Amino acid sequence: MRHTAAKLLAATAITASLATVAVSPAAADPASLPAAGSIVGVGSDTTQALYNQFSTDYNTFLTSSGSTAPRLYSWDATGSSPLTTKTGATSITRPNGSGAGITALNANTNATVDFARSSRAKQATDPAGFDFVNLAKDAVSWSAKAGGNAPANLTTADLVAIYSCTKTNWNQISASLPNATIKPYLPQASSGTRSFFLTAINGGGTALTPGACVVTGPEENEGTDAALNDVNVVFPYSVGHYVGQLNGHTTATDNVGVLTVRQVNGVNPLTGTNTLNPAFAAGSYGRVLYTVVRDTEFGVGSQLRAIFGQSGWVCSATGGKASITSYGFLNLPGTACGTF
Template sequence: MRHTAAKAFAAAAMTAAALATVAVPAMADPATGVTPAAQDIVGAGSDTTQALLNQFSTDYNASLTAAGNTTSPRLYSWDATGTDPITPKTGASTISRPNGSGAGISALNANTSATLDFARSSRTRQGTDPSSDLFVAFAKDAVTWSAKSGGHAPANLTTQDLNDIYSCKAGKTNWSAFGGTAGTIKPYLPQLSSGTRSFFLGAIGNPTLGACVVSGPEENEGTNALLDDIDVIFPYSVGHWVGQANGHTTATDNKGNLTLRNINGVAPLTATGTLNAAFANPTYGRVLYNVVRDTEWTATTVQGTALRAIFGPTGYICSTTGRTTISSYGYLNLAAASCGSTI
């Protein structure tokens, strides 16, 4: 059963240098030595929102402990990459670690609440998703293209430019064709199951990918050696990049030397380095979701109650505390009436 849809939401020069970062360790997976209990709320999937969900896990669980609540299910989230396979919770089936929105949603639907309770998703519902899934909205993001600081790419590209580049169109394979410095363009895309990948390609018109396009680098990891190239172009979550700039990083979950660039003359960042709401327009802006099974979301069980207490309109993520964390990690908050709504 479907519920109220999250509202649609309506982006100066490129950032020439990375914002100052603070080395703040981010949790990855449930803490060492912690095995989620069978009744706990456990998820996996999108790389884009994994650091944010790790923080929610830490803070939500601490809030229960501080309140003296020792019985309610805790929240845990498995990162998109790491040791493989994983056993998500006590008594669960061992599964391949889901890497990306699509993989998380597939794993959710291939198993039961004994294994996974939600999937992180940076993409919206697609026609191939089961109608029994609910996409629970909680934040806004945007996707732009990135390139190495000091490289050959220009400050701005249009939507058509991006379509031409990823089509490897004749006469459009050198940065000089777009006002940049001469150099053969190297278009990269994230892994196939990436929600950022599918969203970005849809936003630029779903081009037929040309032979010059390389797929595979983990999304939102600017430290990947393949991307440390003056001619590379790579899609990037604006919110995730801002979160990394705010110090929410690990050795690999880091923007590295990649800087965010403009599309159609609109900057993805404000002058103060936050996600530009004007860039988070209907073309390049997106809602972020946690996907759950409808039957469990509406159930009066312990787990159903916990799902709503975490992800629902009056739940932890949509609370004042949760919304502050969303901002800290680089994303925009949804209107109060949209946070926790489902499609």
């Protein structure tokens, strides 16, 4: 670890004396190059806006308390590339998605990347020495253009048929639907949302192999992509991210655009007040979101644990919990946040 014992003790003291910090608007990429000792992350599109808010609020907290502990920064999934994450870092291709973020964490030292944002669970191919630290609860549903040909509800069997291309016309789903070709889309290959969705509709074991009619390409959770402005589109969407967008956490591209999220098996992913429906998140389409760290750097007293651990800033009522809700996700029950 690069932090001295004094810094680690200071980090622990900071965590123990948390104070409420007024929420300021979150930026996107860091406004300037972070210092060499900063805590820096990359990865998932689903949680990038939330981690930007964490960065703003945590750094404000450190400044207000007079702490010299390393500041927290998070780089968005899209933007200019290659990317220099902090002073002295190795230049890398900007990681777009959970898988790409985890790969970058594995390929570099903490001089370049300290953590990865992930919207999928640990897989057998991930490094054994990585901890997937619980952050919050989300769910993934499907979306379609408002006023288009898609129905309000699809079953899991319908989604399997659509994404395996065994049903390609809406009137194959129901005789009451139009005679029109379904256009199933998926996010980029490294997307955790894509990986989770294909696994969830396939029963939770292995991911469904998409059929030849499926188009890969639109950035996940962005209803503004021109390809999605079609009356026949079907596209997976993080429900939490969608709620966060409805709550005003948007940019010109990162917003719901023309899409609305729809029901699966008759269960609405949204409540009547447009929050993530806990009943939907409790089912097979619910997922946990993670901060991925190297196990050797997540020990008791470490700066990473002081931020993301069970007793850390992110998991505290006066730290990250309010932002987790504001950005559309559900706080994990009890002391589940920060565990791995």
